[in-house]
Amino acid sequence: MSAQPLIYARGLVKRFGEFTAVDGIDLEVAPGEAFGFLGPNGAGKSSTMRMIGCVSTPTAGELRILGMDAVREGPRIRARLGVCPQLDNLDPDLTVRENLVTYARYFGLSRAESRRRADELLEFVQLSDRANGKVEPLSGGMKRRLTIARAMVNDPDLVLLDEPTTGLDPQARHLLWERLFRLKQRGTTLVLTTHYMDEAEQLCDRLVVMDGGRIVAEGSPRSLIETYSTAEVVELRFPGMPEAGARHAAALAGVGKRVDPLPDRVLVYVDDGDAALAEIHRRGLEPSSVLVRRSTLEDVFLHLTGRTLVD
Amino acid sequence: MVTTLVVSRVSPGRVGAVIGRNVGALRSGPSYWIVLVSGFFEPLLYLLSIGVGVGALIGNLTVDGRTMSYASFVAPAMLAVSAMSGALAETTFNFFFKLKYMKTFEAVLATPVRPIEIAMGELIWSIVRGSFYTAVFLVVMVSMGLTEPGWALAAFPATVLVGLAFGGLGMAVSTLMRGWQDFDLMGTGQFALFLFSGTFSPVRDYPAVVEVLVQVTPLYHAVELVRGLCTGVLEWGLLGHVAYLVALAAAGVWFASRRLTRALCR
Numbered sequence: 079m080s081a082q083p084l085i086y087a088r089g090l091v092k093r094f095g096e097f098t099a100v101d102g103i104d105l106e107v108a109p110g111e112a113f114g115f116l117g118p119n120g121a122g123k124s125s126t127m128r129m130i131g132c133v134s135t136p137t138a139g140e141l142r143i144l145g146m147d148a149v150r151e152g153p154r155i156r157a158r159l160g161v162c163p164q165l166d167n168l169d170p171d172l173t174v175r176e177n178l179v180t181y182a183r184y185f186g187l188s189r190a191e192s193r194r195r196a197d198e199l200l201e202f203v204q205l206s207d208r209a210n211g212k213v214e215p216l217s218g219g220m221k222r223r224l225t226i227a228r229a230m231v232n233d234p235d236l237v238l239l240d241e242p243t244t245g246l247d248p249q250a251r252h253l254l255w256e257r258l259f260r261l262k263q264r265g266t267t268l269v270l271t272t273h274y275m276d277e278a279e280q281l282c283d284r285l286v287v288m289d290g291g292r293i294v295a296e297g298s299p300r301s302l303i304e305t306y307s308t309a310e311v312v313e314l315r316f317p318g319m320p321e322a323g324a325r326h327a328a329a330l331a332g333v334g335k336r337v338d339p340l341p342d343r344v345l346v347y348v349d350d351g352d353a354a355l356a357e358i359h360r361r362g363l364e365p366s367s368v369l370v371r372r373s374t375l376e377d378v379f380l381h382l383t384g385r386t387l388v389d
Numbered sequence: 390m391v392t393t394l395v396v397s398r399v400s401p402g403r404v405g406a407v408i409g410r411n412v413g414a415l416r417s418g419p420s421y422w423i424v425l426v427s428g429f430f431e432p433l434l435y436l437l438s439i440g441v442g443v444g445a446l447i448g449n450l451t452v453d454g455r456t457m458s459y460a461s462f463v464a465p466a467m468l469a470v471s472a473m474s475g476a477l478a479e480t481t482f483n484f485f486f487k488l489k490y491m492k493t494f495e496a497v498l499a500t501p502v503r504p505i506e507i508a509m510g511e512l513i514w515s516i517v518r519g520s521f522y523t524a525v526f527l528v529v530m531v532s533m534g535l536t537e538p539g540w541a542l543a544a545f546p547a548t549v550l551v552g553l554a555f556g557g558l559g560m561a562v563s564t565l566m567r568g569w570q571d572f573d574l575m576g577t578g579q580f581a582l583f584l585f586s587g588t589f590s591p592v593r594d595y596p597a598v599v600e601v602l603v604q605v606t607p608l609y610h611a612v613e614l615v616r617g618l619c620t621g622v623l624e625w626g627l628l629g630h631v632a633y634l635v636a637l638a639a640a641g642v643w644f645a646s647r648r649l650t651r652a653l654c655r
């Protein structure tokens with residue numbers, strides 16, 4: 079029983095009229111795993127999440143969640159899911175606490191149990207002092223925390239998070255990651271979508287990169303970077319870009335594992351940024367600005383699809 | 390067959406939870422109370438200004454051989470209107486707002502609750518709101534001597550049915566709304582019904598074509614049913630009005646839950 083995947087998809091397809099949002103993907107997510115979908119907007123992440131959340135019917139393919147058929151047993155599956163949507167859809171007519179109590183009632187919890195659960199979760203997401211206030215004055219980070227508390231109200235076996243930290247400031251992101259990490263430690267299975275490699279690295283055991291409705295790569299965050307990028311990236315800007323870009327790229331050949339001329343800058347993929355910089359100076363190149371940074375999703379993505387992330 | 394299948398899977402607990410959300414809104418502060426209370430006054434003001442005020446100029450009215458004060462003629466119509474506007478306000482403005490802007494239902498559908506359960510819960514709540522209006526309105530009518538207490542008790546369930554019918558209709562209309570501009574259109578339609586459904590003058594005095602047209606529209610049946618009961622005129626024809634209103638409610642909910650599924654479960 080324990081070997082049974084929580085999510086099992088084979089040849090999953092979602093079409094909206096002529097448009098194919100999800101183009102035949104295979105997935106397996108094990109209990110206790112933290113699994114991520116990476117990709118640009120329009121890659122099919124949200125459509126996939128909506129199918130897993132049993133609010134959208136697959137056009138074709140097989141999809142089983144918690145061992146049940148996603149099409150026929152939607153309500154029974156949803157009873158055991160927690161969903162944190164991309165856009166906050168908290169109820170502005172209700173107080174912070176009432177948002178949780180009301181939501182718990184949709185899952186059939188008794189009134190007393192709903193209240194108990196609401197107070198416990200407000201504590202967990204550090205919103206107890208805002209319990210009787212309305213939702214509207216809350217900051218973006220607080221709203222997102224409340225949405226996550228709401229997703230936990232039925233003590234779910236599987237939590238779906240669609241871009242949980244998009245639009246949040248750094249403090250809010252870190253607080254949220256810390257809370258999600260605790261959930262993960264408790265053994266809750268997390269499935270999330272994200273734009274951010276650092277988020278995926280913080281939270282995901284395993285992830286897939288989606289593009290154009292397909293899965294283009296799969297692995298742990300580390301293995302993806304190792305396979306498709308390098309440890310560090312040197313970003314160079316030169317006077318006279320973009321015309322001069324190709325010339326500078328040629329001059330940089332051999333400095334790193336790969337050189338990518340973009341319209342506004344040249345990326346050099348290297349294992350050691352400082353050593354590469356020394357080599358660049360040794361060759362007498364004079365960039366107008368230099369940035370050495372760790373590899374990110376952007377780099378993996380650039381390599382996989384040959385273009386930058388579009389928002 | 391399909392209908393029984395759908396209805397058999399409806400969970401009363403989940404429908405109750407959808408209703409509970411609106412009770413939660415009442416618990417959350419004064420803003421929703423203000424909306425609820427203010428909705429009550431419009432029909433009452435019409436009763437006083439036109440029924441009583443204009444009625445004093447008109448004197449008595451003879452309809453189908455029965456003579457009554459103009460206020461007693463107008464009052465049941467205003468009662469039906471308050472049932473209508475209570476249910477419509479809830480299932481149009483509030484329902485549309487929850488559907489389109491607040492994304493309330495999107496959040497609800499991530500739980501075991503299904504579209505038909507949302508539709509039924511919201512409909513029942515709209516009837517609760519409409520019935521709160523009509524109950525108070527009936528007390529006002531009895532205290533003004535515009536109907537007898539016994540007939541008022543008989544009329545009350547009829548106003549619940551009126552709320553049910555307009556609630557179903559309103560919800561169906563809401564799912565077709567594209568934006569706020571459509572509410573102006575709906576407002577005009579609602580006002581036309583309000584003026585010409587035999588509310589302020591007997592439908593039999595209208596030109597024949599208009600009379601037939603009016604008899605197709607819902608408020609006419611609501612007014613005739615409620616007026617028959619308030620004035621103590623029981624005829625078999627009242628059952629026809631009941632049938633019309635029941636059919637309207639059923640069609641409205643069925644249509645709305647289908648549209649809701651289409652809109653939210655893509």
